[in-house]
Amino acid sequence: MTPPIDPWLLERLVCPATRTPLRQEGDRLVSDEGGLAYPIRGGVPVLLVEEAVEVTK
Known part of the structure; x- marks a missing residue:
């Protein structure tokens, strides 16, 4: 299980x-607006559109 991202940092991160x-x-x-999910690997968000997967509602 991935630990929570620091709230201060999470407030500043946006979907690329x-x-x-x-x-x-x-x-x-997860970007609700874009319907995309970006992985967190080793505690580091991977905010590359190529790495995102579509989220089904």
Whole structure:
């Protein structure tokens, strides 16, 4: 299980595709606006559009 991202940092991170806020969901950061989830590997968010997976609603 991935530990929570520091709230201060999470407030500043945005989706690289949509420039909208992200929220942490387990071991990924989710962009509700973009419908994308970005992995967190070794405690480091990987905010590359190529690494994102689509989130189904």
